Amino acid sequence: MFRPSMFRPRCCYCILCSLLGLALAWLLLFAAPPAAQAQNAKGPISFVNDVAPILKENCFACHDAKKKKGKLEMTTYANLRKGGSKDDPIAPGKPKESYIIDVLTSTGANRMPPKETGDPLPPERIAVIARWIEEGAKLDAGLDAKADLVRELRVRWKPPQPPIAYKYPANVNALTFTPDNKKLIVGGFHELTVWDAAEGKLEKRIFTRAERAYAMVFLPDGTLAVAGGRPGQEGDVRVYNLHAGAAKDLGGVPSVDGVHDKAVLVKELLETDDSVLALALSPDGKKLASGGCDRLVRVWDLPSAKLEQSIENHADWVFSVAFTPDGKHLVTGSRDKTAKIWDLTAKESVLTFPDHQNGVYAVGISSDAKTGFSAGEDNQVRQWQATDAAKQIGKQIRSLGHSKAVFRMAHHADVKTPLLATCSADATVRLWNPATGAALKTLSGHTDWVYAVAISPDGQLVAGGSWNGEVRIWKSSDGNLVKAFNASPGLAPKTAEAPKK
Numbered sequence: 001m002f003r004p005s006m007f008r009p010r011c012c013y014c015i016l017c018s019l020l021g022l023a024l025a026w027l028l029l030f031a032a033p034p035a036a037q038a039q040n041a042k043g044p045i046s047f048v049n050d051v052a053p054i055l056k057e058n059c060f061a062c063h064d065a066k067k068k069k070g071k072l073e074m075t076t077y078a079n080l081r082k083g084g085s086k087d088d089p090i091a092p093g094k095p096k097e098s099y100i101i102d103v104l105t106s107t108g109a110n111r112m113p114p115k116e117t118g119d120p121l122p123p124e125r126i127a128v129i130a131r132w133i134e135e136g137a138k139l140d141a142g143l144d145a146k147a148d149l150v151r152e153l154r155v156r157w158k159p160p161q162p163p164i165a166y167k168y169p170a171n172v173n174a175l176t177f178t179p180d181n182k183k184l185i186v187g188g189f190h191e192l193t194v195w196d197a198a199e200g201k202l203e204k205r206i207f208t209r210a211e212r213a214y215a216m217v218f219l220p221d222g223t224l225a226v227a228g229g230r231p232g233q234e235g236d237v238r239v240y241n242l243h244a245g246a247a248k249d250l251g252g253v254p255s256v257d258g259v260h261d262k263a264v265l266v267k268e269l270l271e272t273d274d275s276v277l278a279l280a281l282s283p284d285g286k287k288l289a290s291g292g293c294d295r296l297v298r299v300w301d302l303p304s305a306k307l308e309q310s311i312e313n314h315a316d317w318v319f320s321v322a323f324t325p326d327g328k329h330l331v332t333g334s335r336d337k338t339a340k341i342w343d344l345t346a347k348e349s350v351l352t353f354p355d356h357q358n359g360v361y362a363v364g365i366s367s368d369a370k371t372g373f374s375a376g377e378d379n380q381v382r383q384w385q386a387t388d389a390a391k392q393i394g395k396q397i398r399s400l401g402h403s404k405a406v407f408r409m410a411h412h413a414d415v416k417t418p419l420l421a422t423c424s425a426d427a428t429v430r431l432w433n434p435a436t437g438a439a440l441k442t443l444s445g446h447t448d449w450v451y452a453v454a455i456s457p458d459g460q461l462v463a464g465g466s467w468n469g470e471v472r473i474w475k476s477s478d479g480n481l482v483k484a485f486n487a488s489p490g491l492a493p494k495t496a497e498a499p500k501k
């Protein structure tokens with residue numbers, strides 16, 4: 001009943017104890033497995049719904065197409081059944097003869113997941129896999145054996161409705177003003193919320209598949225492109241029409257369904273395996289760029305909704321993207337500690353700014369395209385020469401400081417009143433003259449990390465959004481507070497404390 005193991009135990013004591021351990025585990029599994037019985041009561045085990053989630057959570061990290069540990073790839077049913085350096089780890093109908101059950105229940109060196117990386121799978125999860133094998137190790141009807149299981153699980157996943165009233169504040173990771181300067185769109189938990197900027201009043205809620213919105217930009221036709229995701233699970237770029245859809249009442253506020261209602265969800269530009277963190281619109285309004293955890297920068301032609309370029313120019317997450325004023329280059333910033341400039345026509349990297357000591361969270365570019373801006377974990381907002389194509393290395397001009405990490409920047413490129421706004425873990429939003437680097441205002445009042453910042457299209461208002469859900473809106477000219485409110489709908493004031501970081 002034991003398959004030959006590749007692992008050669010160092011002494012017989014080890015063999016003994018692994019035998020003992022296995023015997024015990026099998027007793028537990030097959031003699032009286034309460035979990036398996038519970039499963040049985042629910043009917044046959046489904047590979048994609050019951051087994052694949054266990055494999056994804058516990059095994060794919062090492063057994064995906066990239067890592068293929070033990071030459072075993074299990075992100076499709078076909079590849080799992082192909083096996084690795086050994087044969088098919090599954091003997092349909094015979095869990096006791098299946099190598100996968102061997103490794104899951106082993107107490108020896110061949111245990112999976114490997115001992116040094118964590119605990120064994122809980123017996124009830126092993127029982128699910130064992131029961132599935134006993135039932136014939138079947139693939140679900142209608143599912144292709146070669147279907148990518150990560151994708152299949154993502155497609156099957158159903159987003160939860162946002163709460164009517166929030167128990168805990170949702171971190172504000174993104175916000176933006178509407179084109180008429182009057183409203184603010186804020187990212188919540190599986191929703192976007194629309195607020196009257198002058199009154200701080202909640203006007204509308206838009207249910208979204210993404211758990212969090214990380215970036216938003218209004219497109220020329222008045223629709224809103226939103227980048228977001230669910231950390232480590234999925235990421236997306238979707239386009240919403242905030243004025244459409246059949247509204248329902250949610251806690252006294254009209255709410256529309258941006259998940260299913262095609263009048264609200266007008267375009268799905270991207271669905272991917274991890275969060276999308278950044279968006280930028282080209283100055284002519286024709287191209288949209290995104291960046292995210294998969295390290296790729298993508299560029300779409302908006303009129304045709306066609307993906308034009310997938311740019312692999314960073315070694316780590318891309319946190320920020322910005323177009324140059326002529327729309328021909330992209331400035332990008334990454335956790336790999338660099339800001340870079342990409343030539344969209346030549347499709348090549350033309351410049352790197354390497355001076356940040358840590359991850360780069362935000363980038364921008366001056367309206368004459370000569371000065372690049374970047375900011376990040378090293379607390380600095382750095383300005384650098386963006387045109388030194390010969391050397392391909394951006395030389396720093398000056399460095400402006402926050403006292404903690406700088407998360408985002410917003411650049412208002414108006415010729416008369418150019419404005420750069422930055423937000424930080426030091427709980428402030430700061431305004432700068434982007435041309436001279438002069439510090440204009442420090443906008444305080446937030447009591448937690450400020451993750452998001454936006455300038456209204458007319459340049460008059462600046463908004464900051466914080467970890468604890470609070471949004472503050474100021475006048476950019478004098479720094480006076482216009483309105484402050486918590487953007488988590490229905491949040492009781494006394495619970496307005498973020499859960500522990």
Ligand code: HEC
Pocket residue numbers: 006055058059060061062063069070071072083084085086087089099100103104112113114117121
């Ligand atoms: C941290 C990385 C890691 C994780 C997580 C992991 N494995 Fe492995 N797995 C390995 C390595 C490394 C080998 C190869 C061992 C060897 O050949 O010595 C292996 C080999 C195997 C083999 C034998 C393949 C063959 O044909 O030789 C099976 C079966 C297996 N793993 C199943 C699983 C299952 C099921 C899970 C999830 C419950 C899992 N593994 C999780 C690293 C991992």
